[in-house]
């Protein structure tokens with residue numbers, strides 16, 4: 691199964707904490723990780739093997755949205771920063787919308803991501 695990891699700048703620390711906290715579970719299952727560029731770099735620092743796409747503002751969200759549409763990505767952890775303004779907001783909304791269109795589980799905060807992860811165990 692493929693899980694996409696994405697975090698806005700204000701949420702990258704939460705993503706790293708989440709990945710560290712659940713390292714064992716994430717490594718135990720047969721999961722392939724993909725990520726937007728900078729999130730992927732942070733995720734790699736936790737020891738995860740990650741395929742990195744472009745940074746969000748350069749089209750990384752759109753690349754991951756395409757994988758969702760193609761049925762390649764099975765789950766999305768997108769820790770959005772509700773306090774931030776993002777130049778690529780249309781891409782962000784597109785990804786969120788397409789997860790709903792294709793019924794792909796989407797966690798926009800660590801609490802929900804933990805519940806999804808529990809389901810995988």
Ligand SMILES: O=C(CO)COP(=O)(O)O
Nearest residue numbers: 726727728729745746747
């Ligand atoms: O902007 C993002 C999501 O919309 C994330 O992109 P980065 O992981 O490259 O910071």
